[in-house]
Amino acid sequence: MVQGSSNISRERLLRVRKRLKQKKPKFARQESWRYLGVKSHWRRPRGIDSKMREKLAGRPPSVSIGYGSPRVVRGIHPSGLEEVLIHRPEDLAKVNPERQAVRIAHTVGAQKRTRILEKAKELKITVLNPQGVKAIEPKESEKTSSETS
16 A cells, blocks of 8 residues: 555544544443442443343443444544653654654653653654643752842
8 A cells, every 4th residue: 555545544544533432422330320439430340130231221331342443543642643652862762753753751750851852852753742841940049149140
């Protein structure tokens, strides 16, 4: 298949996935609407007398393969780029900017995050979560010495 046509089909499948996701229900854990202690995070119903497991009428929908997105675009960011998790600036060397985008891990601190952002800008790599870096202000002792001079 020609590279251009696969790119067009990928874009079309991303639009299909977006449309399918709008129709997909929010899957609720069995009895989560009844008990405060049971969170709504999905868990498969397994009880032998479970009406939800038997998919009886009037029960909430269960997760099934029919709700899935097309295989080609599964796990791909809506921008059409594949996500890569980054922990350090050196990891950016392995990223292909045409096909991949970078997500900075949540455990990365402000200093390393700014270094990653600077290097990504140099390499023209898309960063999916660039926010969260505040301007690093000088410490109080450094402020007073610069103001007096």
